[in-house]
Amino acid sequence: MPGPPKLPTISLLPKNDGANGWSRILPPRAPKPALQGDARADWVVVGAGFAGLAAARRLAENRPGEAIALVEAHEVGENASGRNSGFAIDVPHNAASTDGRLEAPRRNMRLARAAIGELERQVTSHRIACDWTRAGKYHAAVSARGAQETLSPFASDLDALGEPYRWLDAKALTGEIGSPAYHAAVYTPGCVLMNPAALTRGLADTLPANVTLHEHTPVTGVSYENGVALTTAQGSLRAPRMILAVNGLAPEFGFFNGRLLSFSLQASLTRPLDGDERRALGGKDDWGLTPANAYVSTTMRFTKERRILIRHGVAYRPSLRTSEIQRLAARAVHEERLRQRFPMLPKVTIEYTWTGYVCLSRNRAPGFGRVAANVWSAVCQNGVGVTGGTASGMLAADMACAIDNPLIADMQALGVPERLPPRPFLDWGARLRGRFDLVRHRHER
Numbered sequence: 223m224p225g226p227p228k229l230p231t232i233s234l235l236p237k238n239d240g241a242n243g244w245s246r247i248l249p250p251r252a253p254k255p256a257l258q259g260d261a262r263a264d265w266v267v268v269g270a271g272f273a274g275l276a277a278a279r280r281l282a283e284n285r286p287g288e289a290i291a292l293v294e295a296h297e298v299g300e301n302a303s304g305r306n307s308g309f310a311i312d313v314p315h316n317a318a319s320t321d322g323r324l325e326a327p328r329r330n331m332r333l334a335r336a337a338i339g340e341l342e343r344q345v346t347s348h349r350i351a352c353d354w355t356r357a358g359k360y361h362a363a364v365s366a367r368g369a370q371e372t373l374s375p376f377a378s379d380l381d382a383l384g385e386p387y388r389w390l391d392a393k394a395l396t397g398e399i400g401s402p403a404y405h406a407a408v409y410t411p412g413c414v415l416m417n418p419a420a421l422t423r424g425l426a427d428t429l430p431a432n433v434t435l436h437e438h439t440p441v442t443g444v445s446y447e448n449g450v451a452l453t454t455a456q457g458s459l460r461a462p463r464m465i466l467a468v469n470g471l472a473p474e475f476g477f478f479n480g481r482l483l484s485f486s487l488q489a490s491l492t493r494p495l496d497g498d499e500r501r502a503l504g505g506k507d508d509w510g511l512t513p514a515n516a517y518v519s520t521t522m523r524f525t526k527e528r529r530i531l532i533r534h535g536v537a538y539r540p541s542l543r544t545s546e547i548q549r550l551a552a553r554a555v556h557e558e559r560l561r562q563r564f565p566m567l568p569k570v571t572i573e574y575t576w577t578g579y580v581c582l583s584r585n586r587a588p589g590f591g592r593v594a595a596n597v598w599s600a601v602c603q604n605g606v607g608v609t610g611g612t613a614s615g616m617l618a619a620d621m622a623c624a625i626d627n628p629l630i631a632d633m634q635a636l637g638v639p640e641r642l643p644p645r646p647f648l649d650w651g652a653r654l655r656g657r658f659d660l661v662r663h664r665h666e667r
């Protein structure tokens with residue numbers, strides 16, 4: 223284990239564009255008060271996404287007599303965890319192994335299912351109203367080539383794993399989702415759909431009594447001498463131990479420098495369909511579809527509120543900043559996708575378009591585990607953070623409390639984020655790779 227890192231001041235803070243449709247369709251929520259003055263706790267967790275919320279809850283359960291402070295730069299429900307597409311995915315859509323080895327998908331499924339089980343327990347016991355449904359999901363290809371290159375190997379691996387699924391041709395899929403735009407899909411039943419802002423708000427507002435959540439509390443400085451000392455916008459916080467759950471911003475705290483990649487993703491929600499439009503669409507209520515190629519194609523959902531979600535557009539974005547022009551350009555593409563996928567809904571308009579950031583590593587390994595004597599990490603969820611963040615937060619807390627949980631070994635077996643090439647070579651490579659993928663998989667547009 224490396225010693226405590228040399229300390230940078232925290233120069234990059236997360237930014238909220240205030241455009242997240244999932245939270246804007248909910249009633250207003252009063253955030254918990256910001257940290258003011260100097261405070262102490264037994265533990266500090268930084269970041270209140272799925273990872274930080276799970277870590278704080280599990281710490282509180284493991285150590286009911288100890289005080290846990292959870293600090294969040296903005297508001298719960300506004301981060302990546304509250305603005306994603308709302309799929310809690312149990313079978314990774316890249317379960318298809320290139321080498322026929324099924325160990326990694328099995329491990330991922332154990333972790334994801336433990337996370338879904340934990341989230342479902344909280345949703346049920348606290349009656350969190352977030353439209354939580356075990357709707358399953360369609361993994362769909364637009365072209366015959368996409369079906370052959372992606373769906374067929376996925377189905378073969380599901381066979382080998384003994385996982386249930388259905389193969390749908392174009393006609394069968396149209397019968398279930400209304401859209402005539404797809405060539406085929408593989409349906410797996412274990413995925414949960416929900417409103418992610420409502421879920422994360424619900425998780426935050428039902429934390430155990432020994433957790434104090436401080437929203438609007440950006441950490442602007444950190445020192446690892448004699449425990450952990452954080453400087454925040456209006457105060458300071460000292461604790462002997464910390465769990466870091468800040469996703470792609472872990473390098474600001476001195477960890478995983480040169481190992482994490484940040485990408486922006488954009489999503490839109492339409493206005494609710496009226497009765498005639500609902501009939502014209504046909505298909506089932508409440509479904510979700512992930513694309514055979516996540517970079518080139520489009521994630522879609524039809525929500526319980528009769529809105530259509532469109533998630534399209536991935537860009538390498540180390541600055542974690544997106545301009546208004548880029549947001550509006552994404553919205554124009556989403557509009558085009560909406561018309562193309564749902565020609566029977568010519569008048570349905572988009573109400574909200576927002577940007578969020580995902581953190582990936584080159585080898586798809588999480589930034590998990592003990593990273594200094596008194597610091598544990600639950601960052602870098604590689605695009606599946608509803609389950610990945612929840613699992614890594616819970617397990618980081620168990621590890622920090624020396625609880626023997628066999629899932630910790632599953633998480634550790636996923637590896638550690640590989641070192642990336644130095645910038646600017648990394649930037650050139652990442653952008654070039656993005657363009658190459660767009661061309662290579664253009665049949666999936």
Ligand SMILES: Cc1cc2nc3c(=O)[nH]c(=O)nc-3n(C[C@H](O)[C@H](O)[C@H](O)COP(=O)(O)OP(=O)(O)OC[C@H]3O[C@@H](n4cnc5c(N)ncnc54)[C@H](O)[C@@H]3O)c2cc1C
Pocket residue numbers: 232235236268269270271272273274293294295296301302303304305306307308309310311439440441442467468469470471486487488489533577578579580581600601602603604605606607608609610611
């Ligand atoms: C549009 C979109 C669609 C997606 N769809 C899905 C999906 O359907 N299913 C899925 O599983 N995943 C999806 N993802 C990915 C998923 O949202 C993320 O992987 C996940 O939310 C990461 O959770 P987290 O808790 O690690 O990080 P985050 O949710 O990013 O939380 C980290 C928190 O740390 C806080 N923080 C950072 N720096 C500081 C600081 N200095 N001081 C205080 N707080 C700080 C941030 O404000 C933030 O709230 C999607 C992402 C996007 C953007």
